[in-house]
Amino acid sequence: MSDQIKVQVRHLTKKFGDLLVLSDVSFDVMDGDLLCVVGPTGCGKTTFLNSLVNIYDTTSGEILLDGQKVDTKKQNIAYIFQGNSTMPWLTVEENVGFGLLYKPLSDAEKKERTEKYLEIVGLTKYRKYYPKQLSASMLQRVSIARAFATEPELLLMDEPYGQLDIELRFRLEDELVKLWQMTKTTVLFITHNIEEAVYLGNKIMILTNKPTTVKTTLINELPRPRDIADPQFIELRNKVTELIKWW
């Protein structure tokens, strides 16, 4: 983490017709943060990410990446969401290398990068497999390797492990922490799962119910690897749970 601001969200408001979803939301994401975002169901977490990458127009306000208006053609932003986003007609290694196809890298560099991330996520020996031959967790690993292989300035993750069983989720969470520590990528991770937010984040941002604003952001300095049974872990988890309650 550094003291440089990576993402600036300023007075962001998003309406769908008469429905006010995001209401004058402002916050900063610092370079190298692994910021977990939690909030009540339907408060606009996905809407926020979609606004960030210009899938949605904002009603008012702005989002800046490195001080510039977000331009996904110029800035390297990776987005991983729930479910399978692999390309079924490509092998595992072709999927992992896909984001590098049009990067100004030599073939040798592309190959080396692909190898590196295949190895980190433990898929080297499945490199020639096609997505239909893989389990759900392996598919998510392909997506993660593909995203990290592009060495993005910003990685957006929207409930990426929501459909996985608990053991696989734990393994992928550890992998994400490893990759984040290694690459120092700024990660914005959206989750419903409070335990996951406390396990992963160096910061946890809690959103209110609609119309949504930022309730608070907690700094999470629990040592890693984190232990979900540790009393301090449980204390922080309970604190986030209390803060998230809107009833």
Ligand SMILES: Nc1ncnc2c1ncn2[C@@H]1O[C@H](COP(=O)(O)OP(=O)(O)OP(=O)(O)O)[C@@H](O)[C@H]1O
């Ligand atoms: N394209 C759209 N058109 C109209 N309304 C939308 C659209 N996308 C989202 N909404 C509404 O905006 C609100 C926020 O939705 P969003 O999916 O961003 O919330 P979320 O916090 O990600 O939800 P969840 O907790 O279920 O993942 C919801 O009330 C949803 O119905």
